[in-house]
Amino acid sequence: MNASPSARLGLTDQLRRDWYLTRFLFAMQDYPGKEYKRVRADLRTDLDAAAADVGMRRALADLGSPRHLADGYYGALERERPRYWDGAVVAALLGTMLAYCFLSYGAGAVDTLLAQGGGTVQLHYLGAPLTVTGTEREFGLEFKFSWLGALVYLGTMAVGFALGSRLWRLRTGRSAGA
Amino acid sequence: MAADTRDPQLLKGVLPMLVLALLTERESYGYELVTRLQVDGLGDIATGTVYPVLARLEREGHITSRLVASSSGPARKYYMPTLQGAAELSRAAHSWLELTKTVAGTLGRTGLAPGAPYPPHTEELA
Numbered sequence: 371m372n373a374s375p376s377a378r379l380g381l382t383d384q385l386r387r388d389w390y391l392t393r394f395l396f397a398m399q400d401y402p403g404k405e406y407k408r409v410r411a412d413l414r415t416d417l418d419a420a421a422a423d424v425g426m427r428r429a430l431a432d433l434g435s436p437r438h439l440a441d442g443y444y445g446a447l448e449r450e451r452p453r454y455w456d457g458a459v460v461a462a463l464l465g466t467m468l469a470y471c472f473l474s475y476g477a478g479a480v481d482t483l484l485a486q487g488g489g490t491v492q493l494h495y496l497g498a499p500l501t502v503t504g505t506e507r508e509f510g511l512e513f514k515f516s517w518l519g520a521l522v523y524l525g526t527m528a529v530g531f532a533l534g535s536r537l538w539r540l541r542t543g544r545s546a547g548a
Numbered sequence: 549m550a551a552d553t554r555d556p557q558l559l560k561g562v563l564p565m566l567v568l569a570l571l572t573e574r575e576s577y578g579y580e581l582v583t584r585l586q587v588d589g590l591g592d593i594a595t596g597t598v599y600p601v602l603a604r605l606e607r608e609g610h611i612t613s614r615l616v617a618s619s620s621g622p623a624r625k626y627y628m629p630t631l632q633g634a635a636e637l638s639r640a641a642h643s644w645l646e647l648t649k650t651v652a653g654t655l656g657r658t659g660l661a662p663g664a665p666y667p668p669h670t671e672e673l674a
Contacts, residue, residue, distance in 0.1 A: 412599070415624070418622035419578065419579055424579075429595075432582070433595050439599070442600035445600065446604035
């Protein structure tokens with residue numbers, strides 16, 4: 371090839387195309403890596419060619435949203451694949467929710483202690499020991515590591531990850547391929 | 549058939565066959581192929597629908613591609629069917645023609661032949 375296709379595109383068109391490809395990358399997070407590189411290279415070549423025919427704006431409009439296009443590529447796979455990215459998001463949301471519940475639980479305990487005149491109390495949160503202090507001069511939460519607490523916390527996140535990423539598709543794929 | 553009444557699932561099933569048929573007629577690059585499909589009557593088909601089909605056909609070895617430099621624009625990736633693709637097209641076309649024969653026979657017998665303005669009401673059928 372004598373000339374780089376990008377060299378023939380204006381800066382604005384290059385930016386439009388690259389922004390679209392970046393959004394496409396996020397939508398294709400769980401696509402097989404090796405195949406994704408080829409798909410992206412093909413898409414880039416086809417986009418440049420289409421832009422020469424009808425302009426980059428029209429070429430991108432004809433492609434539709436990156437998410438919709440990615441759905442098309444996922445649909446063309448021989449079998450459904452787990453969506454690890456979705457699983458990570460669900461796991462992160464669950465982890466954040468548990469942490470929020472921990473803080474709410476601790477704050478509620480401090481509030482109760484203060485209402486009763488102050489003091490220190492030993493509690494448990496998800497199986498982990500928790501020391502709550504609440505006096506007129508200070509208040510605090512002391513959280514100690516415990517295997518049970520870690521197991522419950524990480525286990526909940528792992529279940530969220532498995533459900534969110536549809537991990538059972540791994541097994542379905544193996545069965546189908548057998 | 550009007551574009552707004554076409555079943556997307558139906559199109560999804562026959563699109564690989566149509567792509568193979570058009571590429572057998574003449575090799576094309578992606579956007580040109582979409583234009584040819586539109587000219588043939590799929591006026592509402594989007595490039596985003598065709599590109600995944602091309603990727604799948606290439607992955608399965610039914611089509612191959614080559615980059616062609618252009619003096620007036622960027623390089624274009626032209627697709628053409630392989631021998632395996634030609635065999636697949638033959639199989640798919642035979643299967644499709646058999647199916648349409650069956651469908652036409654059934655619809656014709658029940659008064660719903662292609663070209664009929666609308667299906668008869670259930671009261672009329674009763």
